Amino acid sequence: DVQLVESGGESVQAGGSLKLSCAASGNTDSTLCMGWFRQAPGKEREGLATIDNDGRTSVAESVRGRFTISQDNAKTTLYLQMNSLKPEDSAMYYCAGKKYCYMKTYDYWDQGTQVTVS
Numbered sequence: 007d008v009q010l011v012e013s014g015g016e017s018v019q020a021g022g023s024l025k026l027s028c029a030a031s032g033n034t035d036s037t038l039c040m041g042w043f044r045q046a047p048g049k050e051r052e053g054l055a056t057i058d059n060d061g062r063t064s065v066a067e068s069v070r071g072r073f074t075i076s077q078d079n080a081k082t083t084l085y086l087q088m089n090s091l092k093p094e095d096s097a098m099y100y101c102a103g104k105k106y107c108y109m110k111t112y113d114y115w116d117q118g119t120q121v122t123v124s
Contacts, residue, residue, distance in 0.1 A: 008032040008114045012101050015119030022091050023124070028101030029118055031081035037103025037114055042075060042086045044121075045046040051100075055086065069095075091123045113115045 014026040030037055033107040045051040054071040055065045055075035068087050084101050097119050102112035 008034060008037050008103060010037075010101055010103060010114055010116035012099070012116040012119045015022065015083075015121045017089055017122040017124065020091060020093055020123055022106060023087070023089045024091060025088070026086040026101075026119060026121075027100055029081060030082050030084065034082060034103075037107055038105055039107035039109070040075075040077065040084045040103045041112065042084070043100045043102060044095075046094075046098070048096040049097075052097075056107055057084070088121075091121075093123045096121060096123045106119060107118075 009031045010028055012026060012028045012037060018024050041056040043051050044054060044055040052071055053066060054073060057063045057075045057077055064080060066074060072090045076085045084113045098118045100118045101116050103114040
């Protein structure tokens with residue numbers, strides 16, 4: 007099994023930056039592909055970025071140029087650097103993991119952390 011624990015969500019002013027972290031423990035071979043998602047009230051969950059075991063990243067066009075996904079060298083902690091934050095970035099943010107990026111479904115999710123931009 008895999009446990010994902012996220013941290014870093016808080017309230018920030020528009021134009022500010024925030025870095026979310028997601029620590030993975032357990033059978034991390036099951037989470038070679040990691041991703042960030044967000045969901046605002048009344049809206050569908052939105053995929054933001056993914057990173058595979060080789061470090062290749064993909065970032066959604068809606069946040070490209072402002073958000074960056076990365077991992078530590080041990081590949082046990084996932085990060086989302088968010089710059090130039092806008093009020094519309096306010097949402098619950100989640101990290102998730104799956105075995106490979108070509109798989110459709112993420113198997114592991116964290117509890118989420120709230121980001122509020124005002």
